[in-house]
Amino acid sequence: MNAVIEAKGLNLTFETNDGPVHALSNIDLTIENGEFVSLIGPSGCGKTTLLRVIADLEQPTGGTILVNGVTPEEARLSRAYGYVFQAAALYPWRTISGNISLPLEVMGIARSERKARIESNLELVNLSGFEKKFPWQLSGGMQQRASIARALSFDPDMLLMDEPFGALDEIVRDHLNEQLLKLWAQTQKTVVFVTHSIPEAVFLSTKIVVMSPRPGRIHEIIDCDLGADRPLDIRETPKFLEIAHRVREGLRLGHSYDDREPAES
């Protein structure tokens, strides 16, 4: 295994009209090739900010970060990752295949190659046959699958996913979680996944990064060694429940530290 993300002493303070907001504090994180890593924590603890720093969408104000051994900017320019947003963010005037094609068109990839890639990626997310539909003709879960196909279209090493299933109901979410696990096993991509959901994090991940707020920092990193074969009912096994309990405890302790903070400073 080799590190695809290496953050050391990462800090990020936003300067706002109401004063500085310390969004990330002293983040040390190494993510190895092929891992599925979830970032979990309460609202405002910096999960999205950390993902955006990896993606070169925010600049850290301190510390260092390497993505695939190079700066986030170089990694972005070499298309090291595909990014999946909370909302599917598909262009409504383009068909599903037109949406998946867009990054490939920007890269100047020939039409026949684009067609082949669209087909294979739609197959990966179980959407074969929906090429000519427009986003509004698809359910929320299908739209999110299409946006995953788009993120995979240029075959990046890594998928960065910001709460991709947060807005979906639980049944659809379960289904998409199963599909995402299959896709991860099939493609062996590295995935960094932001979520609020403990069961989702435990079900999907090889490693869970528990974050705590104000300023956002890593409270604990929990190994999630449930093996590769994870049917949905693994969620009722003692091992799963034990890991979920550890994550919950981590979140609770992270919070109580936060509650004590004003008295200590």
Ligand SMILES: Nc1ncnc2c1ncn2[C@@H]1O[C@H](COP(=O)(O)OP(=O)(O)OP(=O)(O)O)[C@@H](O)[C@H]1O
């Ligand atoms: N562009 C910005 N300018 C100023 N403050 C920001 C900016 N982006 C984020 N923040 C602040 O930084 C902190 C971390 O935000 P972030 O969105 O990373 O948290 P999060 O853990 O992803 O939250 P959520 O789970 O609600 O999405 C918050 O206090 C947020 O208000």
